[in-house]
Amino acid sequence: MKKTAKIEPGLVVVVVLLAAIGVAVVGTLVFDVSPDRTSLPPEYQYDIAEYAQIDPALIRYQLASKPMTLDFEQPRGIAVGADGIIFVVGDKKVASYRPGRGMLAMCELDVEPTCVVEQMPGVLVVGAGSEVLFIEKMGMEVGRFSVPSEKAVLTSLAINEENVFAADAVNKLVWRLDKDGKVLGKIGERNPDRNIPGIIVPSPYFDILMASDGLLRVVNPGRHVIAAYTVDGHREWAWGKASMGVEGFSGCCNPVALAMLPDGGFVTAEKGLVRVKTYDADGNFTGVVAGPEQLGWTGPVKVCQTPAECRLRGFDVAISPTGRVYVLDMGNRVIRIFEKK
Numbered sequence: 001m002k003k004t005a006k007i008e009p010g011l012v013v014v015v016v017l018l019a020a021i022g023v024a025v026v027g028t029l030v031f032d033v034s035p036d037r038t039s040l041p042p043e044y045q046y047d048i049a050e051y052a053q054i055d056p057a058l059i060r061y062q063l064a065s066k067p068m069t070l071d072f073e074q075p076r077g078i079a080v081g082a083d084g085i086i087f088v089v090g091d092k093k094v095a096s097y098r099p100g101r102g103m104l105a106m107c108e109l110d111v112e113p114t115c116v117v118e119q120m121p122g123v124l125v126v127g128a129g130s131e132v133l134f135i136e137k138m139g140m141e142v143g144r145f146s147v148p149s150e151k152a153v154l155t156s157l158a159i160n161e162e163n164v165f166a167a168d169a170v171n172k173l174v175w176r177l178d179k180d181g182k183v184l185g186k187i188g189e190r191n192p193d194r195n196i197p198g199i200i201v202p203s204p205y206f207d208i209l210m211a212s213d214g215l216l217r218v219v220n221p222g223r224h225v226i227a228a229y230t231v232d233g234h235r236e237w238a239w240g241k242a243s244m245g246v247e248g249f250s251g252c253c254n255p256v257a258l259a260m261l262p263d264g265g266f267v268t269a270e271k272g273l274v275r276v277k278t279y280d281a282d283g284n285f286t287g288v289v290a291g292p293e294q295l296g297w298t299g300p301v302k303v304c305q306t307p308a309e310c311r312l313r314g315f316d317v318a319i320s321p322t323g324r325v326y327v328l329d330m331g332n333r334v335i336r337i338f339e340k341k
Contacts, residue, residue, distance in 0.1 A: 051244045051273055054291035061289040062341050067334040077115040078328040080318040089113035096138055105138040117157045127154035145181025158210040165216055169206040172199045187233040188218055196235050205256035205314055221253035239283025247285035259317045267325055269315040276327055289325050289338050
């Protein structure tokens, strides 16, 4: 299936100002995460309050229930299984929930997990630091391996029948491994000859998924695009653009999360200017799941001030088999479930 590549504007916002102050990220004036940097003068700051107002006609979803409060100090990742069970990782544990019934089971780990995906019913694949764990029946570890980098920080996992794909926010690439941990390839490394610009990961949010068409979708948050790759690392096409407008992605590094709808479309989540949105299979904006108001956001439109806050106050998304959208709010430690109106 032939695709037309979409324009990738990259770091094009406030180019003159960014060049003058030597900052290589879009929107850093708003979402600066350095604890030592002083505030910029008012004339160099954005007032983005107007962008937080979402046209009600664009909001196609509504809350399905009250937010689910989690038994976590710091949740880090979410997945929804084929049978509708919700899995959440963080706090050196993985827990399962059923909407309306609370926690079903909890498994203690000896590492701090950051991401989870269901391999098959009853078997989870969990990422923690540089390690990949296989957990069976919410309690029995049946396998573990490490990617070949001690500095790796795995932030997302995807699987197919033969491979495990692990997004590494520090090394800025996706490891392709077999089920025993043997490295079969690296996806997303800069290679101009192959039209691969390289992945920019300014903060520890770097998401991937295996789509139903067999292509791996890789979020390039610093470039504000989602790219489709073959399992061999060939970049097929990409879509997305940097924009404060609702159809684009704002800030230094968005989207922070990606999930796939049953119809082949996508759901994205953004931090900073918080919003969850939908796109069709080709990357065309189709609507809003939730804006700041629906996500319970009050006060200034910002998510963090320090690197620690930026690591812990983001969002993750997952989709149920029926198309419900599950939004993990890490900062408020809740899951919000949205369904179509």
